[in-house]
Amino acid sequence: MSYRQLLTPEEKLAEAKKLLSLPHIVVICGSTRFMTEMTEADLRETKAGKIVVKPGFDMKSPHGLWSDPVEAEALKVRLGELHRAKIRLADEVLVVGDSIGDSTRAEIAYARSLGKPVRFTHPDVDPE
Template sequence: MQTTPADRPQIVVLCGSTRFWDALTEATLYETAAGRIVLAPGCNLKQPHPLWAQPAQADRLKMMLDELHRQKINLADDVLVVNPGGYIGDSTRSEIDYARALGKPIRYTHPV
């Protein structure tokens, strides 16, 4: 089990499908109110935006964001999987596997 340095709050990373953007936002609120530093997805590629308007842009950005999220998992003390209705997609499952390989504690917002 990983220990948190005494001089900083616990860092939690949120994992989950951006189709549940509102649930991710709500989890950020609760985790922050609990005194944790929250690392979460920063882009919702399911919503239109000029940064990923073209398919090639979206593909490049998705690959970069996947690697960035793995780095967030590296930084975190634990992982909170935001999984309304128990849903876990392929990308989230991959993130869970990555976190497990690092020995990160994993929590879920809904039963798996």
């Protein structure tokens, strides 16, 4: 008697994306100080037929949603969790910018731990 091996959640997601004929999904990572470059990368990747997910905004710019320091810190934590979910959803990661900080370095390590391919707009900054 043969038993069908259960699929991992990652395998189920990949199969669902295939069944839905979803285009390749790329997540953009990098410092939010490179938001202009992220927008340009978004344009190029979208033009190439890919679904693009990226940071939604820059918390370094003043805004009422994060003017309270306690709320801002809680929001930062939630955004980090959301971005890791975007990495899990994506087929690959595109790192934008000519320098990499600790948060982006952690995102790259996370993506690689999941077996996600990682590309760089500036390959010389690859921490590997």
